[in-house]
Amino acid sequence: QSALTQPASVSGSPGQSITISCSGTSSDVGNSNYVSWHQQHPGKAPKLVLYDVTKRPSGVSNRFSGSKSGNTASLTISGLQAEDEADYYCCSYAGSSTWVFGGGTKLTVL
Amino acid sequence: QVQLQESGPGLVKPSQTLSLTCNVSGGSITSGDYYWSWIRQTPGKGLEWIGHIYFSGSSYLNPSLKSRLTMSVDTSKNQFSLKLGSVTAADTAVYSCARNNYYYFDLWGRGTLVTVSS
Numbered sequence: 001q002s003a004l005t006q007p008a009s010v011s012g013s014p015g016q017s018i019t020i021s022c023s024g025t026s027s028d029v030g031n032s033n034y035v036s037w038h039q040q041h042p043g044k045a046p047k048l049v050l051y052d053v054t055k056r057p058s059g060v061s062n063r064f065s066g067s068k069s070g071n072t073a074s075l076t077i078s079g080l081q082a083e084d085e086a087d088y089y090c091c092s093y094a095g096s097s098t099w100v101f102g103g104g105t106k107l108t109v110l
Numbered sequence: 111q112v113q114l115q116e117s118g119p120g121l122v123k124p125s126q127t128l129s130l131t132c133n134v135s136g137g138s139i140t141s142g143d144y145y146w147s148w149i150r151q152t153p154g155k156g157l158e159w160i161g162h163i164y165f166s167g168s169s170y171l172n173p174s175l176k177s178r179l180t181m182s183v184d185t186s187k188n189q190f191s192l193k194l195g196s197v198t199a200a201d202t203a204v205y206s207c208a209r210n211n212y213y214y215f216d217l218w219g220r221g222t223l224v225t226v227s228s
Contacts, residue, residue, distance in 0.1 A: 002156035034213040045114075045206070045218040057216065089157060093213050097170040101149075101157035 003100035004029065004090055011108040017078040020105045022090030023071060028100050030071035034093035037066060037075045040104075041086045049088075050075060077107070085109040112137035114207045114219035122201075122226050128194040132207030132219060139188045140165040145210050146183065146190045150203035151221070158203075162210060163190055197226045 005023040012018040022029065022037075029035055037050040048057050050066040053073060063078045073092070077084055090102040118130035132146070139146065148160040161171035163181045171179050180193040194201060206221035 036214040038215070038218070043220070045220040046208075046215075047218070048214065048216050051214040051216070091157075091215065097162075098172070099159040099215075101159070103156040 002103035003094075004092060004102035006088075006090060006102035006105045008103070009106045009108065011110055012080045013110045014080055014082065016080050017076060018080060018107065019077075020075045020088055020090075020107070022073040022075070022092075022102050024073075024092055024100065025071055028071075028092040028094040029068065029073050032092050032094065035066070035068060035073040036091045037064075038089045038091065039084075039086045040089065046089065080109055082109050112209070112217060114209065114217060116205060116207050116219045116222040118205075118222060118224070120223060120225060122197055122224060123228050124198055124226055125196055128197050128201060128205075128224055128226070129191065130205055130207075130222065130224070131189050131191045134188045134190075134209075139183065139190065140185050143211060145212060147208045147210050147215065148181070148192045148205060149208055149215070149218075150205045152200075152203040160192065160194075160205075199226050202226045 035053045038046040039049045040046040049064050053068045054066045065076045067074050087104045089104045094100050113135045115133045122128045145162040147162040151157050163169040169181045178195045183190040202225050204221040207219045208215040209217040
């Protein structure tokens with residue numbers, strides 16, 4: 001059982017927007033500005049797509065955006081493209097040099 | 111660019127020690143800006159942070175694994191390593207090494223599957 005709760009799967013058609021939620025507690029997501037999101041294609045290394053809740057690393061499309069409300073963080077992908085089909089994991093710094101992860105969400109582009 | 115590559119046995123017997131190494135290429139492990147982590151993924155528990163080490167050798171380990179866990183760094187080989195003792199089937203997982211700037215993991219290896227079985 002993962003510390004952070006994500007939906008197992010989400011889907012959307014090309015051009016649409018989808019949102020993936022990541023629910024934690026006041027000990028992690030709710031008390032952290034350090035929520036990150038990672039994209040993983042099959043057989044590939046995970047790739048950081050968002051950090052510090054809303055920031056994008058260099059080279060990541062501005063179609064990826066993040067937000068947080070209370071104990072829940074969210075990743076939104078707008079203008080869905082076939083290449084976005086992947087697994088997405090959230091991660092939160094939980095203080096005292098510990099990190100917690102979500103169980104992952106499989107995004108299917110229809 | 112910097113790349114991480116895990117290596118080690120894919121099969122470990124119960125009660126034995128799991129040993130993995132992460133080779134860092136394209137950059138120096140002695141960069142003071144980063145910590146070097148291990149993360150594992152199991153079907154049952156999802157992703158779990160195992161621990162991290164700084165190039166100086168100082169480490170911080172997941173309290174749930176600390177009693178069985180050792181991490182080390184070899185700056186001459188630009189590598190860091192993990193040893194997990196007294197393994198059981200519950201330790202079967204994909205083990206990944208990652209770089210973190212303390213608050214988030216910005217670079218990952220592809221991961222290696224380790225199965226604990228007799």
